[in-house]
Amino acid sequence: MRARKSSSEEELNQTTIFPPQTRRKGIGIRKWLVVSESGQSHLEDIGKHSIMKRTGLPARDLRVLDPILSYPSSIFGRERAIVINLEHIKAIITATEVFVLNSKDPAVVPFVQDLQNRVMCSNVAAQRATEGFDNDMEVTEKESQELPSFHAHHGSEKHANLDISQLPHLSKDTSMPKMKMKGSSPMTAVDVAGAAGTMMLPFEFRALEACLESACRCLDYETSTLEQEAYPALDELTSKISTLTLERVRQIKSRLVAISGRVQKVRDELEHLLDDDNDMAEMYLTEKLVSQPLDQASLSGELDNDSINLHDEREEEIKTNGGESLSTIKPNIEELEMLLEAYFIQIDGILNELSTLREYVDDTEDYVNIMLDDKQNQLLQMGVILTTANLVINAGIVVVGLFGMNIHISLFDGVPGQFWGTALGTMGGVVALFYIALGWGKTNGLLA
Incomplete structure (x- = not known):
């Protein structure tokens, strides 16, 4: 009874702690949108091991496509598949199919339709x-x-001088x-x-082009939206500095840094592919798929005269190149290179637009700093003027204080006119001292 009770309790605990959905996710089953080379698409629940078997990818490449984890943009060329992780696009391209993750995402739907x-x-x-x-x-x-029939009808002797041109x-x-x-x-x-x-481009290159075009379109749209918001806000900041405009510019600058980093990563990835011919050669999936049966047939059968001549030509080419092996011969990657160069130029143009916007932001910041420095200088000058006025007024107060003392002098025995003369003379002396101080400050460069 205790054994049955313990086993039932364990099953209950497992059901409570690990519900069916969690156990299903732990297996690695996800919904993939499969687009065939004919253009037809359907949803499939494919497990991790199944997708590895169908695409020949290792587990570390599938982690790049995990939506829970955050990986930068990357393009990997493998033996039987191409792994695409560009912005919102997470896909696996084979010679006959394209596996798209998160196909219900509103940003991915236009890409699937375009593909x-x-x-x-x-x-x-x-x-x-x-x-x-x-x-x-x-x-x-x-x-x-x-x-x-033409020669038979007219005769060969009659038309012996016929010009074949x-x-x-x-x-x-x-x-x-x-x-x-x-x-x-x-x-x-x-x-x-x-x-x-x-x-005609192979199927994998058409799918790759759709991925690159969708990513470039997304980045271009975000860049255009940022430019439409940034330039008016920066112009407003130059005309009127306030807390609200400064907050808007701060948010715009944060978005600018984020978008620039994403575009730079895509550009670096394309540049890395263009610099490495072997990586581009790995992406010719259709050519490798077609060449596999031919290689097997050539190994089982005998070589004909054409293959022997081709082998001799390859040997001569190897001798002329200094004895390089067949694996070191540069593959014919011009087709893919032209495709990647086109989108590299487009990404580079988007990056140049962001760089121009960044320079405009930096120029605006410099201009605002200059304006703030000018305001600060004006405030300092105002402080110097007020301090000088306070100094001369204190001098007049000293004179008034001296006359207010309870000391009898001969000046107190005079007529009232002497009082007004003394008061006006004190005020005139204060004003004269004030202007003398301003003149001395301007002469020495303390005041503008």
């Missing part, structure tokens, strides 16, 4: 480009098939059909396919 529209529009554009390319290839193949859709090399695009030189089908592939 879906961007992915859908890119898919539609890719589909149209593929259909147009197939149509152009069909037309080119038909034109190449009509060439033998008159046929714009033909080339000297008839082994590969060529087509002429608008505004470009003739290109082979392989070249067109390669150009179409370079024009």
